[in-house]
Amino acid sequence: VEKDVRLFYENNDPGMRAFGKAVDKPKITEKGYRLPDYARRPTGMTWFTPDNSDFNAANGPQTVSMWVYPTMSAWPMIWTGSAIESMENATADNVQSYDQVMVQYTETFRKRMNQYFYGTGTGSVAFSSTTTTALGSQTINLTTTASTTPGQTKGGMWLWEGETYQGINASTGAVRGTFTVTTAGTSSCTINVLSGTISSGDPIVIQGSYQLAMRGLGWLISDQNRVLQGLDTSVYTDLNNPVVDLAGALLTPAAIENGKALLQTRNNATGAKNDLTAFITPGQYSTIRKQGYNLGYYLREDAGSDTMKGVQGDYTDGDTRFIVDADMDE
Secondary structure (H helix, E strand, O other), X not given: OOOOOOOOOOOOOHHHHHHHHHXXXXXXXXXXXXXXXXXXXXXXXXXXXXXXOOOOOOEOOEEEEEEEOOOOOOOOOOOOHHHHHHHHHOOOOOOOOHHHHHHHHHHHHHHHHHHHOOOOOOOEEEEEOOOOOOOEEEEEEEOOOOOOOOOOOOOOOOOOOOOEEEEEEOOOOXXXXXXXXXXXXXXXXXXXXXXXXXXXXXXXXXXXXXXXXXXXXXXXXXXXXXXXXXXEOOOOHHXXXXXXXXXXXXXXXXXXXXXXXXXXXXXXXXXXXXXXXXXXXXXXXXXXXXXXXXXXXXXXXXOOEEEEOOOOOOOOOOOOEEEEOOOOOO
């Protein structure tokens, strides 16, 4: 038996790893963590003449607090007695070690967290485009078209065989139906409906997890009014983000430059445009790189023959940092 157990799937989490390296990580307990902010400037400026030098009323700056708290998740494991005994005795036919099993669970957990990292905290891992009407074996189709709601482009890629999921009535938050995945797929899956029904448009979540996941980039970075860490962004509008909406058009260097210009305008600082970090899928990153293909050139007399320079390996845009992650929305 080969010593190492190989994976049919990838468990990489580049987005969450990159984000984790770039931010502070304070110790947080169940009490939560307070983030004080200045929300209003001091006021009271006046212009005066020598014969009338009274001041206007002085008003100090106003502070508000944002609050964060930890979300909690767990991943169960089942061990058979024979497996434990085999690992303890290190028998010759032992396929896996304790370490290999723990690495598999840890990497799988981080993979799932990487998928949630781009979400809004609802726990959605797919969105149904099918309505079921009966229990038992059914085929469910999942959305693959981009929308203002994160997670719409992944189809059924995040629905894993053997996992139990629930379709949620998003208007009420109620569970509409429960099912397990019997055959995984990309844009559709075969499922076993255990109870209720699934309606077209329903967010699909792992059983019991609706609205309990961490708030990801889809919530933290948005132009939509929402409650962000305890503050209503319709009141504190500076917490809403400027957005370049391509409305389905091709991603171009000009679109990225528009985003950088918005960042520079928001900060009113020349260097701010170079503080951009772009989370992007390999497909979208390839789209950017291929747009320079028409600028390719021939190298004459190289290695005895003509050589054509193909698509560039990287795309650079000032100091913009590109985090290429297949779990990011298209």
